[in-house]
Amino acid sequence: MDTTTALQMLKKKGYKYTGKREQMVHIFEREGRYLSAKEMLEFMQKEYPGLSFDTVYRNLSLFEQYGILEVTEWSGEKKYRLACSSHSHHHHLICTTCGKTTAIDLCPMNAILGEPQNFQITGHKFEIYGHCEECMRN
Amino acid sequence: MDTTTALQMLKKKGYKYTGKREQMVHIFEREGRYLSAKEMLEFMQKEYPGLSFDTVYRNLSLFEQYGILEVTEWSGEKKYRLACSSHSHHHHLICTTCGKTTAIDLCPMNAILGEPQNFQITGHKFEIYGHCEECMRN
DNA sequence: GATGTAAATCGTAAATGTTACGTTTTACAT
């Protein structure tokens, strides 16, 4: 999903198309990796020096709520990235240093479908953590 | 791993065998599910009313460090449970209401071994979230 | 059993990440 499409979609739902939202989605697009709220705030404040972190958190939640972002958490922080809506369901290798991801076209849920008894599944997480080539060298 | 074994192991490493540590591991043993630091504190304060949360956090970290506990995080909290050292490597169905788990004797890492290039794997997480039978009824 | 000491705990402060809210500003429909 690109910046414009995402915000137009929100607009149809009654949300406003603001420069700050545009910039936030644009940063996710450019970075192509998981970002913490803090990282996002820092990027944003380069362009909007007085930016309130309330704005960042509020928009991150909004974007997540409407499927623009995916969220996960590790090291006591929530991390966000643009949802990979273009491909089919998949999982990621995640570099815990820089947040960069690589898709894995394999979902272990396929192997256990129908298995769990007396358990209502609401979600699942399959993530492989490590260090990407670049972070490994540094 | 039972309470005594765990604490004897720590003792060999130079840590003291205290009633509070014994009680903490005992609670994990009794509950057999993921507990947050807050839940543990509440259980502990029944027996040790003036207990400092510093003690709980410090010991949770210590237990994790020595493999007595497993840790994961969801809903902005770290959750701990006794490490399932008796069985072979496996994963869990996790009830996000009560923390109860059911083992899944399947690890998706087997299916992708050797696959990732230029990526140093340090860990992985495969968790299925939902509601157990009991919490579903309530 | 008494003693010394390093570890454990207490009590509390502080750091960190997140949510909340009243006020002001802004997007944008009319």
Added chain:
DNA sequence: ATGTAAAACGTAACATTTACGATTTACATC
């Protein structure tokens, strides 16, 4: 141009976790 609902600001509050000096305790040694 105008009105209004949404967005953003500035800041307070909240929750979880980490940190630290002072006190207490476990336990090895005598």
